[in-house]
Amino acid sequence: MxxxxxxxxxxxxxxxxxxxxxxxxxxxxxxxxxxxxxxxxxxxxxxxxxxxxxxxxxxxxxxxxxxxxxxxxxxxxxxVVWPSRQETMQTTLVVMVMVLVLGILLWLFDTLLMSILRLLTGHGG
Structure with missing residues (x-):
């Protein structure tokens, strides 16, 4: 039922x-x-x-x-406990610095790999 x-x-x-x-x-x-x-x-x-x-x-x-x-x-x-303005600014700054550092590291790694590839293939310098 x-x-x-x-x-x-x-x-x-x-x-x-x-x-x-x-x-x-x-x-x-x-x-x-x-x-x-x-x-x-x-x-x-x-x-x-x-x-x-x-x-x-x-x-x-x-x-x-x-x-x-x-x-x-x-x-x-x-x-929810929302972050203060200071915490938000600090977190944003940390994220921006980390993105910049990681971008530079990837650029250096890419440059290194490209140099190795040019050396192996005989192109360039």
Whole structure:
């Protein structure tokens, strides 16, 4: 009996998602169909219909999971300890110096290999 209840809820969720997508597609079509009306009016209507479509999505199971995920992500983001300006500047400076040093080392290694290759093939000096 439990499996039957889950199947019914899943079909209802699928129907809700399909209706929300259909409403959204119809509103986008209407936005372009009524091109001779005011752009501001069309944007307001499109945003209102999109908000209604999102409300329908949020009443479904996947929509509630998405909302819960967004809420949890926001809560985790508030827990993050962000670096200070000084730490950010120091880290950036270290990265830039390391990139410069590594670039110079690769250039020297490339020059060495090119010299060896010229010596072996007899090209150059």
């Amino acid at each position: 439990n499996a039957r209840a889950e199947t019914g809820a899943s079909k209802l969720d699928t129907l809700k998602l399909a209706v929300a997508v259909a409403i959204l597609v119809a509103s986008i079509w209407g936005f372009y169909f009524f091109a001779n009306y005011s752009l501001l009016l069309r944007v307001i209507v499109l945003l209102a219909i999109a908000a209604g479509s999102m409300a329908i999505v949020l009443t479904s199971g996947p929509g509630r999971k998405l909302w819960r995920f967004a809420s949890d992500s926001r809560m985790e983001l508030r827990r």
